[in-house]
Amino acid sequence: MxxxxxxxxxxxxxxxxxxxxxxxxTVLGLVRSEIAFQKLQDMGAEVQLGDVNDLETIKKCAIRCDAVIxxxxxxxxxxxxxxxxxxRLVIEALGDALAGTEKPLVVTSGIGLLRYDRLLTEDDKPAVSSEVLPRVATEEASAVAAAKGVNVYIVRLPPTVHGxxxxxxxxxLIGMAKTNGRSAFIGDGQNRWPAVHRLDAAKVYRLIVEKQPKQKVFHAVAEEGITFKDIAxxxxxxxxxxxxxxxxxxxEKHFSWFLHFASINCASSSQKTYTILDWKPTQVGLLEDIQIAYIV
Known part of the structure; x- marks a missing residue:
């Protein structure tokens, strides 16, 4: 493809x-800089230099291809x-370009926008609108495209895609810890973040465009929930x-603008993703990766 x-x-x-x-x-990749252009070309991809908010350009690129991620x-x-x-505008434009075709459009969303006091699943939907939680705009736009007959899939990523x-x-979080002289969590720190390594997450996208299953929402989650205290x-x-x-x-003083994210509790199942896509994460877990990839 x-x-x-x-x-x-x-x-x-x-x-x-x-x-x-x-x-x-084969891949047609959209990048914004000459450096990124060369890097992607060296990987073996065809490259389009431009901005994702240039809606006419992304429409033309989408029409040329068999699938869009x-x-x-x-x-x-x-x-x-x-x-x-x-x-929202980007997804609407991509949807318009693919309307009337069976080409898959795979859109990236976030598990953290779900608000349920239980283990989240692929079948859950955001409980609030984008007026309350702006990131929901992505899934609202996907629903509009789907209503037009576009073959839309959603990949929800966890709060931390690591590597x-x-x-x-x-x-x-590491930067805040260094600035404040301590690593921190909120309260008892038992709120949980799911996690996935970037290389495992990438497999989910590939498997969707290859299999194009009936299930439309997938969770790229290798670890369903790690306590924020353990991370800290x-x-x-x-x-x-x-x-x-x-x-x-x-x-509030320690986390500043990040307080909301540090408070998120969104432990998530990815059972349907594992089963339907036959997805098998193989990379290291978050806590081990913090030692490997982040601490210098």
Missing amino acids: HVFVTGASGFVGSAVVNELLSAGH HTAFNHDFSKFKANCEAD HGDHGFISI ERIGKGIQLPTEGLEGADA
Whole structure:
């Protein structure tokens, strides 16, 4: 298959590109910089230089290919709502390009947007709208595309997709620990984060475009829930700083804008993903990877 990948030079996107190429597929990757252009070309992919918000360009790329995998997302949290709405427009444009075809459109969402006091499953839907939780815009746009007959799939990623080169949540927590002189968790730290290695997550995307199953939502979750306290303690041990449970103003001061994310409790099942896709994660777990890939 010839697959169009947005965010092709990103942390997850580049792993998806490599996974597709290794399986014998061809890739058209969208990148924003000349450096990323060369890197992707060296991997063996066809490359389109441009911005994912250039809707006419991404439509043309989608039409040219047999499948589309959308991994691009602007993680500048200072304008989070605007970025979520931009993602809505991208998904709508990709859906319009693929309407009337059977070509799969695989969209990236997040498990953290689900709000249920139990183990989450692939069949769960967001309990609130994007007016309450902006990231839900991604799944709302996917539903609109599906209503037009587009063959849409959703891959929900956990709060931490880990591995070498990650600048996401674990790196942020390490930076906060170094700044504040301690690693921290909130309350008793028993809120749980699911996790997956980027290379295992990439397999989920590939398997979806290859199998195109009836199930439309998948959880790229290798570990269903690791307590935030365990994560904080592993970070503290790695950088040789004390680990403390914080509450109220102390937690707000330590985590600042990240307080919401540090509070997320979204342990998640991926049983249907394992069974339907015959997905078998093989990479190291999060706590071990913190020692390997993050602590320097």
